[in-house]
Amino acid sequence: MSKVINGKPDVADSTRSRVQAALDAMNYAKSRSTTSPLIDVVLERLDNVWGLEVIIGVERSARKHRLGVVITETRGVSDDPSFWVDACVERNPIGVILVLSDLTKDAAQRLTARNIPYVLLDPSGDPDPDSASIRADxxxxxxxxxxxxxxxxxxxxxxxxxxxxxxxxxxxxxxxxxxxxxxxxxxxxxxxxxxxxxxxxxxxxxxxxxxxxxxxxxxxxxxxxxxxxxxxxxxxxxxxxxxxxxxxxxxxxxxxxxxxxxxxxxxxxIREMSSEAVDLLLRWDERDTLMTNLTLPTTLIVRGSTAPSPDE
Structure with a gap:
């Protein structure tokens, strides 16, 4: 049980699920008295401008609260899609912002076992209703x-x-x-x-x-x-x-x-979504009174690449 509570990786998925279910039934949550003043950001890739916008939004919000930001790229780094969890658990950050196409069940359980909150930013799939998420309309x-x-x-x-x-x-x-x-x-x-x-x-x-x-x-x-x-x-x-x-x-x-x-x-x-994710992590203890599944509005920006149809 201690390995599950401490987020250790060497636990079979079936065993972790059974132990976590038992902990949930007891409303167990590991103490986080040694939380580090950090926000972890986990992205699949950093080589595009979308990822840069996320990082800018997170960093600006974190700076206001005197927090550090740790960025991890997952694509092409490891065969294990959850390799980043080990370092995250070791750092014990305030929370994690996940920009991933797929959050594995094992990764989610390990974060939950250590009482490390996480927010899914623009999730590609339909997230677990118990998970916090922020997306655009x-x-x-x-x-x-x-x-x-x-x-x-x-x-x-x-x-x-x-x-x-x-x-x-x-x-x-x-x-x-x-x-x-x-x-x-x-x-x-x-x-x-x-x-x-x-x-x-x-x-x-x-x-x-x-x-x-x-x-x-x-x-x-x-x-x-x-x-x-x-x-x-x-x-x-x-x-x-x-x-x-x-x-x-x-x-x-x-x-x-x-x-x-x-x-x-x-x-x-994107930047507002990222900033909202930081704010949600900082107010995690108030989540029962907060919206934890947010959809922010999109806006059409008309510039020079559209004009009346030449067939008109």
Missing amino acids: NWSGGLAGTRHLLDLGHTNIGVITGPSSMLCSQARLAGHLAAMAERGLAVDESMIMEGDFTTTCGRDLAMKLLKRTPRPTAIVAGNDLEAMGVYDAAHTFNLRIPDDLSVIGFDDVQTSAYMGPPLTTVRQP
Whole structure:
């Protein structure tokens, strides 16, 4: 039992689950008298601007409270997706902000056993209802982006999504489909292509869309990185943005305002989400009176990459 209580890794999953269930039944919580003034941030990858926005939001909020920030990248570092838990348990931080596509049951149980609170930031799946989470209103963002294009006269719209396994991708696509449906427009499923939120993928899939006859007059990208790839593909076809092709992204990362032309995108309040995560961890003892599953609003930011359809 002591190994489970202290978050040790050398415990079989079945044993850990049984012991943790017994501890939960007794309302047991390990004392945290030696908590370190740290916030742990665990991300799958650091090599993109989305991750940078998360780190900026966390660091600025932590600085106000005189807290340190420890950042861990998981992708390509270890075959064990929960390798980071050992160091986290050793540090015993105030809490952990997790930006992961999959939080393993073992990792969650080990954090819970040590009474280390964690918040899932923009979870890709449907988190355990007992877990704290913060996400953006992806459905409304997808709806607003496509409504904007429809208002400009576009009806032949290509879509490059994120991975279909991720809830944010599903919600953004559902918002797009809802916007089309409210105008009574049929959707050509062959115009919807599944991407992976990378610039390379955005370029490759945009090339396929732009080879079609008739080609789309607008493309909705799953995020700003994919939109950057769409720009590259458009240049390959000597298409002018927005005269020949309108493009919409999602996220509003720093670089989107400096693209040529500046990108119309749906702003996901990444820094605010990160700051809210820090605040929730600091007020964890009050969680019974706090909202622990937050959805923050998205906002359409209209810039220079969208214009009336050339078919109008």
